[in-house]
Amino acid sequence: MSNKGTAYRSLLAAASLLPGLQAHAEMPYESSVGYRFSQYQESSVDADQNALSEDIERYSIDVHQVAFELITGDKSSINGAVQYETLSGASPWFVSAPNSSTPDQAPVVMSGASIEEKRTDARLRYALHFKPFSIGVSGGFSTEKDYNSNFFGADISIPFNKKNTTVTASFSISNDTIEPTYGSSGISFLNTNNGIPLYNDAPDQIDQNYCSGSDSNLRQYCRTDNEKQNISTFVGLSQVVSKTAVVSFGISYNTLTGYLSDPYKLNDSRPDDKRQFVTSAGLRKYLPRLKSALHFDFRYYNDSWEVDSYTFGAGWAYNYGSFMVMPSLRYYQQAPAFFYDPHIEANSDDSYFFSNDARLSPFSAVSSKLKLLYTINNFSIHGSLEVYASQSDQDDPLTQGFDNPGLIDYTRGTFGVDFKF
Amino acid sequence: MAVFLSCNLLNYRRFILIVSLFLLTGCSTLTVVQPWERGHLSEPSMRWEVDAIEATLEDHILFAKEGSSGGSSAAGGGCGCN
Numbered sequence: 001m002s003n004k005g006t007a008y009r010s011l012l013a014a015a016s017l018l019p020g021l022q023a024h025a026e027m028p029y030e031s032s033v034g035y036r037f038s039q040y041q042e043s044s045v046d047a048d049q050n051a052l053s054e055d056i057e058r059y060s061i062d063v064h065q066v067a068f069e070l071i072t073g074d075k076s077s078i079n080g081a082v083q084y085e086t087l088s089g090a091s092p093w094f095v096s097a098p099n100s101s102t103p104d105q106a107p108v109v110m111s112g113a114s115i116e117e118k119r120t121d122a123r124l125r126y127a128l129h130f131k132p133f134s135i136g137v138s139g140g141f142s143t144e145k146d147y148n149s150n151f152f153g154a155d156i157s158i159p160f161n162k163k164n165t166t167v168t169a170s171f172s173i174s175n176d177t178i179e180p181t182y183g184s185s186g187i188s189f190l191n192t193n194n195g196i197p198l199y200n201d202a203p204d205q206i207d208q209n210y211c212s213g214s215d216s217n218l219r220q221y222c223r224t225d226n227e228k229q230n231i232s233t234f235v236g237l238s239q240v241v242s243k244t245a246v247v248s249f250g251i252s253y254n255t256l257t258g259y260l261s262d263p264y265k266l267n268d269s270r271p272d273d274k275r276q277f278v279t280s281a282g283l284r285k286y287l288p289r290l291k292s293a294l295h296f297d298f299r300y301y302n303d304s305w306e307v308d309s310y311t312f313g314a315g316w317a318y319n320y321g322s323f324m325v326m327p328s329l330r331y332y333q334q335a336p337a338f339f340y341d342p343h344i345e346a347n348s349d350d351s352y353f354f355s356n357d358a359r360l361s362p363f364s365a366v367s368s369k370l371k372l373l374y375t376i377n378n379f380s381i382h383g384s385l386e387v388y389a390s391q392s393d394q395d396d397p398l399t400q401g402f403d404n405p406g407l408i409d410y411t412r413g414t415f416g417v418d419f420k421f
Numbered sequence: 422m423a424v425f426l427s428c429n430l431l432n433y434r435r436f437i438l439i440v441s442l443f444l445l446t447g448c449s450t451l452t453v454v455q456p457w458e459r460g461h462l463s464e465p466s467m468r469w470e471v472d473a474i475e476a477t478l479e480d481h482i483l484f485a486k487e488g489s490s491g492g493s494s495a496a497g498g499g500c501g502c503n
Binding site: 162317412 | 452453454455456458459461462464465466467468469471472473474475477478479481482486487488489490491492493500502503
């Protein structure tokens with residue numbers, strides 16, 4: 001095969017791999033299968049930050065992933081992935097009010113440290129590749145002891161301008177069912193002003209207590225749905241701008257409706273709909289003299305809960321023979337949900353929406369990662385180490401000057417192998 | 422809520438306008454890179470995700486641990502991750 005032909009075919013491996021699709025937007029030129037094992041470990045909660053005054057281990061998770069992409073015909077391919085996780089450890093239940101001995105610290109109360117859970121996630125995508133465009137349909141599920149999710153999606157990508165420009169669009173709809181099996185706190189908190197229950201109970205208990213009881217005053221708050229739906233749309237563009245640079249832009253709009261509270265957190269009561277807007281941009285620039293590629297990514301996120309976030313990513317992929325080394329940094333900053341409250345005042349909550357979930361608090365996080373890749377014949381060996389550290393933003397008035405001790409730091413190590421055929 | 426949505430729609434219309442202008446002006450003036458000139462673009466280090474499998478896990482972790490997520494594709498299914 002000529003050099004031109006080789007370059008043309010190999011181009012498909014890069015320029016047509018659109019952000020997010022994680023599958024080729026055009027016909028793949030070879031099949032592949034890969035495996036990854038990851039170990040994820042959250043830092044423990046310090047004794048001075050939790051109500052038990054002793055170090056408490058948070059989640060430790062082992063993850064196995066298998067992914068494949070197969071050429072199934074002249075114009076068709078299938079790609080899919082299976083992910084299996086086992087986890088153990090404790091997670092934040094609620095943040096208590098500060099006591100007299102530690103007036104500057106609102107301690108976190110953790111769930112029982114004996115949580116053990118398994119999750120299996122599988123997804124499959126079938127794609128047809130025609131001359132002017134490619135289309136794909138996908139579906140999958142995620143299943144846990146107390147949570148099930150099913151989704152269906154479709155996507156299309158259209159290259160033009162001699163394949164210097166590719167537009168892609170995707171759509172997905174998912175339905176999730178939540179059936180909590182632990183963590184219920186009993187009905188102890190009703191809104192003192194309007195009597196509206198704060199959903200600190202498992203949904204089945206809410207049904208039992210509010211829907212089946214004889215108290216008509218409570219029945220008006222009957223809530224039978226413990227499901228949620230997510231409709232997601234995405235439009236993206238990838239543009240080759242020179243022999244060494246390519247850029248991308250993306251816009252997505254998602255709507256979530258249904259039970260969006262966290263049943264494993266005390267008094268967690270969130271709106272039953274959320275609209276998310278996300279814009280993203282990326283740049284990949286190759287530096288021939290340095291045999292390196294620079295990666296830059298940006299994302300702006302905004303939703304109807306007033307969570308507002310900026311994400312910046314930068315990486316440097318250096319090629320040395322069969323090796324590639326890639327250090328990268330990611331910075332994340334978010335503003336809180338409008339109903340975030342830093343801690344619970346026992347029996348005195350008077351807001352309809354309430355949460356002290358650290359994930360809805362104002363914070364920033366820095367993640368640093370080092371990735372190694374070694375390629376030999378049809379095999380490639382992957383290894384990476386990531387360290388993630390977060391910090392509360394006390395300047396935000398919603399924090400009332402309190403850190404959220406539920407924020408996480410974690411480390412993750414990943415090792416794996418790919419085989420192409 | 423209405424104010425919020427209208428503000429966001431304005432922001433997005435502005436973003437779409439910028440992208441459209443880029444397409445109309447930027448793309449049309451860019452040199453078309455021929456397939457045989459794309460050797461550097463085809464380097465594995467130039468992929469949007471150097472390791473797409475690992476990127477799936479990273480997205481999943483951040484989806485579970487941060488208050489915002491998405492932006493690179495349609496969302497797919499959720500999980501009960503805490």
